[in-house]
Amino acid sequence: MVKKEGLSDIEKFLESVNKDLPGAMELELQDIYKRGIFIPRGVGPGIAKKKYALIDLKGNLMIRGLEKVRRDWSKLARDTQEKVLRFVLEKKDVKSAVDYVKKIIDDLRKHKVDLKSLTIYEQLTRPLEEYKAVGPHVIAAKKMRERGRPIGAGMVIMFVITKGKGSISERAEPVEDVELKSIDEDYYITHQIIPAALRVLTVLGVTQEELLGKRVKGLKAFVN
Numbered sequence: 001m002v003k004k005e006g007l008s009d010i011e012k013f014l015e016s017v018n019k020d021l022p023g024a025m026e027l028e029l030q031d032i033y034k035r036g037i038f039i040p041r042g043v044g045p046g047i048a049k050k051k052y053a054l055i056d057l058k059g060n061l062m063i064r065g066l067e068k069v070r071r072d073w074s075k076l077a078r079d080t081q082e083k084v085l086r087f088v089l090e091k092k093d094v095k096s097a098v099d100y101v102k103k104i105i106d107d108l109r110k111h112k113v114d115l116k117s118l119t120i121y122e123q124l125t126r127p128l129e130e131y132k133a134v135g136p137h138v139i140a141a142k143k144m145r146e147r148g149r150p151i152g153a154g155m156v157i158m159f160v161i162t163k164g165k166g167s168i169s170e171r172a173e174p175v176e177d178v179e180l181k182s183i184d185e186d187y188y189i190t191h192q193i194i195p196a197a198l199r200v201l202t203v204l205g206v207t208q209e210e211l212l213g214k215r216v217k218g219l220k221a222f223v224n
Contacts, residue, residue, distance in 0.1 A: 031056050035089045039066070039199060051199070055089040067196045076117040077192035080104050084200050094204050101197045101211050108185050108193065115160070115180045118188060123156045136161065136172035144174050161187045 010029060017027050039051035051065035061082065067073045068081045080101060087097035107113050122137035128151060131138045140159035145151045159172045162182045168191075171184065194211055201211075 031062070033057075033062070035092075037085070037088060037200060037203060039203060053085050053089065053200070055085075059090060061085060061089070066199055071121045073196060074118050074120055074188065074192050076104070076108075076113060076188070077196040079117070080193055081196040081200065084197050088200060088204065094201070094206065097197075097201060098206055098210060101193065101201075102213060104193055105189050105211065108188055111180050111183075111185075113180075115175065115178065115183070118160050118183055119158050119175045120160065121156050121158055124151070124153050126153050134169060136169045139169045140172040140174050143172075143177075147174075147177070 010032075014027055014029060021027065033054040033056050036052060036054040053064070053066060053068075054062045056062070063082075063085070066081060068078045068085070070078070083100055084097045087093045087100065104113075120136070122135070124137070124141055128138060128141055128145070137157040137159060141151050141155070141157045144157070158175045160175050160178050161168055161184045162171050162173050162178060163184045164171050168187060171187075173182075194208055197211060198206070198208060
């Protein structure tokens with residue numbers, strides 16, 4: 001916990017800075033965080049801009065720019081990332097984070113997960129006919145329309161990726177038409193679980209091979 005003397009020093013610092021700031025500009029204290037992890041540009045899939053997670057003195061997480069706060073990733077991937085963050089930021093325990101991801105991967109392969117946790121949500125921003133790039137949610141929406149369901153701009157499409165031939169987009173199916181045994185486990189492992197976990201763990205020296213159970217030299221220590 002931050003002592004009263006420490007808070008007083010912070011308040012004095014803010015007051016001194018704000019005296020020299022122009023106009024209505026003001027520096028405010030958002031919160032006090034005991035630990036954080038910042039994702040540098042180029043780490044993990046995609047390009048990081050403002051991607052970080054902080055944990056406050058009460059154990060609350062503040063997450064910015066990571067998959068956890070995006071609904072176009074499955075709940076299982078988002079929950080896995082949050083659990084990884086808690087292992088790292090609360091307990092400084094990278095090994096348990098890795099073991100947890102391995103367990104999720106194993107559960108996926110054995111179908112010991114909830115189908116709803118694999119659902120991906122994307123909104124139709126225009127009529128289907130206006131889409132030039134046909135993403136998974138567009139394919140799923142077209143299948144829904146072919147099966148007699150009303151589809152329109154603004155609708156949120158809930159779909160999963162299934163086994164079979166063709167591209168990922170072609171294998172997108174409305175979640176209500178799918179059984180758990182039909183889902184493509186490899187897609188969820190390689191395109192959802194591992195990328196979400198590695199967004200955090202790559203910074204700490206963990207590799208995809210390790211999450212998949214392959215032998216590696218070891219983990220980089222997480223430094224306070």
